[in-house]
Amino acid sequence: MAKRYLFYISENYAFQILRPMQDEIHKRGDTVAWFVEGNNVNREYFQPFEQQLANIQAVIDYQPLAVFIPGNMIPSFIPGLKVCVRHGFIGFKTRVKDGLNYSFIIRDCFDLHCTHGPSMTDTFKQLEQQHQHFKVVETGFCKMDPFFNTSATVHKKDDRPVVLFSSTFSPRMSQAEALLPTIQRLSQDTKWRWLVTFHPKMAQSTVSAYKAAQHENLTFIETDNAMPLMLEADLMLGDNSSMLVEFLMLNKPVVTVKNEHPKPHLINVTDPLKIENSIEYALTRPEELMGKIADYGAQTHPYQDGQSSARILDATEDMLTNPPNLKKKPLNLIRRFKMRKKLGYWQW
Incomplete structure (x- = not known):
């Protein structure tokens, strides 16, 4: 039965x-x-x-x-x-x-x-x-x-690195509104392609602002399944969202802005002007950083079966x-x- x-x-x-x-x-x-x-x-x-x-x-x-x-x-x-x-x-x-x-x-x-x-x-x-x-x-x-399913596929439009930005919905901890001008500026440069998605509880005013900012190189996505975005992205930009932990489990680097508990497996900045150089550095997947990400993954979610x-x-x-x-x-x-x-x- x-x-x-x-x-x-x-x-x-x-x-x-x-x-x-x-x-x-x-x-x-x-x-x-x-x-x-x-x-x-x-x-x-x-x-x-x-x-x-x-x-x-x-x-x-x-x-x-x-x-x-x-x-x-x-x-x-x-x-x-x-x-x-x-x-x-x-x-x-x-x-x-x-x-x-x-x-x-x-x-x-x-x-x-x-x-x-x-x-x-x-x-x-x-x-x-x-x-x-x-x-x-x-x-x-x-x-x-x-x-970790072998059938999971990645669909990329081109060979450029993809940056995924996500932010927590908590007003006290979110950097989404503050970073909009920076992301608008950086996304005008075509060296990276930008994807943006937020927690379902994100303030509607913030969601609307990012939707309005979209252009050919900056796409906002509302979805119940962020997995395709995370698989496609080479790097995540975030703040205090738990989603960045999931991204780290894929053995990919994360740059955070004003993270309240910065750790060695994150590249954390407090000045938005340092975001661009930090992304450039993280995309090289430096050995020391990737080793710290691997150690963190073993403690956080060792199951890849x-x-x-x-x-x-x-x-x-x-x-x-x-x-x-x-x-x-x-x-x-x-x-x-x-x-x-x-x-x-x-x-x-």
């Missing part, structure tokens, strides 16, 4: 994250349905064969064995083992009040946390021991599977078959009430 799984999503980036898992689920002869929370998802991104559940009652009736979430929270009343697959690598954003990295905030929603590599796993294993109401398994990031989705499903099935002895989660009554109110679901 086919197993039933659920994808619980609230943002457009979920499609690129979960579709490799959908492929693996179908490969095993099992089924998966999608549920959309809120209004941020563009439903036109759904493929005709993808099953959507219209409301919470339909989700309850579906009775999934497990629910996969590329986000931070899920209501406790959704049936099934709750599996956090994460929506990105360890980011740069920290909570203002205590400096805690948002990647490591425990919201008491999940039964299983699937981590991407040692740098994430080590901290989550400590949190597992501290809280004792969830399990942690290192699996790799399902979103990265297609990047394209099998992270399979490992997530294996970890899920193992937990369902051999349930660990875990403590009960904290009630968090206020959070539970807010989730019910948000979804308009009051049945018990």
